[in-house]
Amino acid sequence: MASIAVLLALRRSLAFAGEHPSSLDQWTHGLLDIGDQVSKGQMTVIEWQERVAILNHSVPTADLIKYLDLENLTGDFTFFNRLASTVDVVMPEHVTPLIPLSERNWFVRVFAMRRGGVILPHIHNNMVSCHLVISGSFHVRTHDRIKDLDDAVVLRPTMDHLIKAGDVITMSDQRNNQHWFVAEDDRSQTFDAGVIGLKASWPYGLKADQNTIFVDVDRTEERDGTIVAPRMTFLDCAEKYAADA
Numbered sequence: 001m002a003s004i005a006v007l008l009a010l011r012r013s014l015a016f017a018g019e020h021p022s023s024l025d026q027w028t029h030g031l032l033d034i035g036d037q038v039s040k041g042q043m044t045v046i047e048w049q050e051r052v053a054i055l056n057h058s059v060p061t062a063d064l065i066k067y068l069d070l071e072n073l074t075g076d077f078t079f080f081n082r083l084a085s086t087v088d089v090v091m092p093e094h095v096t097p098l099i100p101l102s103e104r105n106w107f108v109r110v111f112a113m114r115r116g117g118v119i120l121p122h123i124h125n126n127m128v129s130c131h132l133v134i135s136g137s138f139h140v141r142t143h144d145r146i147k148d149l150d151d152a153v154v155l156r157p158t159m160d161h162l163i164k165a166g167d168v169i170t171m172s173d174q175r176n177n178q179h180w181f182v183a184e185d186d187r188s189q190t191f192d193a194g195v196i197g198l199k200a201s202w203p204y205g206l207k208a209d210q211n212t213i214f215v216d217v218d219r220t221e222e223r224d225g226t227i228v229a230p231r232m233t234f235l236d237c238a239e240k241y242a243a244d245a
């Protein structure tokens with residue numbers, strides 16, 4: 001097995017330092033507003049998925065790159081392994097007060113990787129998220145989570161195609177819960193927005209570690225088109241899906 005040090009992804013946090021035109025400030029308000037609504041149960045997770053997709057499709061990618069000051073945030077990433085390097089984006093203080101990540105139920109984060117880089121196959125409990133491609137392209141594979149078994153999950157394939165800058169993938173415990181990205185270009189990046197701590201839409205049979213469960217989706221299809229994907233540890237999943245060649 002590759003060493004743990006090599007498998008660990010780079011993660012850091014930087015203060016917001018980009019430009020902030022009013023249209024992007026409105027987009028930030030919209031993002032925070034629907035996050036607030038879904039966390040209070042005023043919107044279903046499916047409604048959140050539909051709303052966030054419309055919202056993120058409305059933002060020109062080039063404007064978002066400037067707004068997020070992306071070059072400053074990820075420009076010096078070296079991609080020393082095939083796992084994603086991440087940075088938590090701090091929204092401008094005139095739009096939302098600075099609240100430590102540990103004290104809020106939402107996040108905004110950039111995932112960046114080299115060609116062949118991987119966001120490992122995984123599912124989430126009590127969470128919704130949206131992935132907006134801001135540069136490069138990805139082979140994305142998603143599944144609906146049909147039911148949980150003792151140490152595995154039954155999944156039904158939903159997407160298996162290429163996505164590029166401007167495309168949006170969303171997930172919840174109702175739709176596309178499993179997501180797996182493989183970068184097709186160097187410096188492929190997604191802007192992710194998510195809400196955690198949500199009430200489960202249905203009674204999960206598997207407990208998550210920090211909302212996340214890694215799964216082995218490289219399985220033969222059952223006769224009904226589903227797959228049974230065993231739960232994996234992070235290290236085993238990284239070894240199988242992101243080991244250096």
Ligand SMILES: [Fe+2]
Pocket residue numbers: 122124129179
């Ligand atoms: Fe995820």
